[in-house]
Amino acid sequence: MTPFFVAILLLGLSSMATATNLFSQVFEWPDGLDYEWPSEANRTQEDETLEPDDIVPLYMAAYGPKIFLSLKKYGNIPMSLVSLPTRSASSAPPKLTPFPSWDMHENENWEKCNKIEEAKGLEVDSIGRLWVLDEASSKSNCRAKLWIFDLNSNKTELVHHFYFHDPIHDLVLDETPNGTFAYISRQSKQHIVVFSLEQNESWKVNTSGLAVSSIALSPKNQEPRTLYLSEYESSELYSISVAALRNGTRTANPELIGNWTAKQSYRMLLDNHGTMYAAFQWENYTSSWNSSQPFQEQRFYEAADLLPFYWQFTFSLGQSGSLWMMVFDEYSNPRYALLKAEIGAKSYIFEDLPEESILWHLxxxxxxxxxxxxxxxxxxxxxxxxxxxxxxxxxxxxxxxxxxxxxxxxxxxxxxxxxxxxxxxxxxxxxxx
Structure with a gap:
């Protein structure tokens, strides 16, 4: 390896060692989150039954000047997919704007199945499309859906109806020269779901008895790519080859990679340098692992003053080299804070040039x-x-x-x-x- 890249590696290791100190606070919400209401009449009507504590972010996607959040559909939450700006001229924290509009969220006529019911996993692809998993409400007989929105126009590009009602958890995107695939986890199910954008079809892939929780994908330039799966209510981390999934296999055989310190990883994400980030239920820290090395967990961010909660963090990487993270503190103020860390890496969606390519570029x-x-x-x-x-x-x-x-x-x-x-x-x- 050249001295240039040794220096970069050492700089990266130094940054990882002090990752907690890299984070700066962008916004805080001392009194909880609130919506940008279309009118005072709407606010008055909803405020009678809506509790600020009910608004809980679960999933996040970063794109340009916006953060997209899916919220736990709890109590009388009127909508579960929102956005907020990454910066504001006002000293007040920004409010949540329903995405793509108020009218696209269903709260009454459940049987039409043409509105967003309970948004779950989010991802933005390389050309600016937001992919949204939508779990069917317990009040409806609809099937779970996948929405794809063009973020340049906020218009719906595609709606795919799955073969099941619920549950649905998270997704990753695999963009190839022959088409784009989404790999989807279904929280505790012993299979994953594969969706082909070009064919507009989805199918089940059995995971040989492995009950899947969270899901992550290796960077685009690391072929053959690897899909990572965490086991439900377990600390074990597994991997499967993506090549077979692209070819339509219906059965995968996960291989054990290692064990996290904590159980139940509900969120995993890789950057385009191959570093994995993971969050765990009832833990007040996040971990990382350099996937180019044998499995060795490192503490990435720790909020020592926070009491552990069911779903403490949600985070996302965009294309600017920033890691965005929402921190939830149920027992003190501020209840929510949006943090940002400049880590010099993008989402796994974007290519990381290999050493030879960078040298030729230089x-x-x-x-x-x-x-x-x-x-x-x-x-x-x-x-x-x-x-x-x-x-x-x-x-x-x-x-x-x-x-x-x-x-x-x-x-x-x-x-x-x-x-x-x-x-x-x-x-x-x-x-x-």
Missing amino acids: FGIILSGSIVFSVVIFWRNLRQKRINSLSRIITKELTKYRTTSPTMTFIPRPLSPDLNIRAAEKSKLGTDD
């Missing part, structure tokens, strides 16, 4: 700079040559002219022919007098 930059520098030097030399050549011509002509006019007072200024001519005319006038 070589291209250096080569381009050298060419520009050479062109500038060449142009300056050519310009100087033209000036020198013109100077010699003018000097030669003036010398010749002085030879044929012996009474002329000659002032040799080769680069200023006008001054030579005026001097000669003045001398000639003096001779006539």
